[in-house]
Amino acid sequence: MSFAKNLVELRKINNLSQEELAEKIGVSRQTLSKYETGESLPDIEKCGMIANVFGVSLDDLISYEKSDSQNLGFVIPPKGKHIFGMVKVGDKGQIVIPAKARKIFDINPGDNLIVLGDEGQGIALIKEKGLLGMINKAKEML
Secondary structure: OOHHHHHHHHHHHOOOOHHHHHHHHOOOHHHHHHHHHOOOOOOHHHHHHHHHHHOOOHHHHHHOOOOHHHHOOOOOOOOOOOOOOOOOOOOOOOOOOOHHHHHHOOOOOOOOEEEEEEOOOEEEEEEHHHHHHHHHHHHHHO
């Protein structure tokens, strides 16, 4: 997906008119329309302002590619949030953590992961070192 398509999708998902978004970033509606059609591109400062309005990373605003197989067709995720796709649970309950997730969260072979669960929210994984660090900080605050 190109910058222009990402911009249009984010604007529509956030129920903003071209006029409203243009006002937020300090350009005319006509200029914003040119960004959305791909006729022109904003400078880096305006791109940063647009990313901030929508709470997404600048990188995702510019180059996010929506692929149904990877992110289930969702719009650009908020900054710091990720959609890594779907994994299949094996016969013994094993899953393969996607490579991008392993890279972002520095998960390496041999690392211990703690599985947390909430019957209403689902399952979460946390690195053992991360959880122990949070527990130790909580103890210090007591």
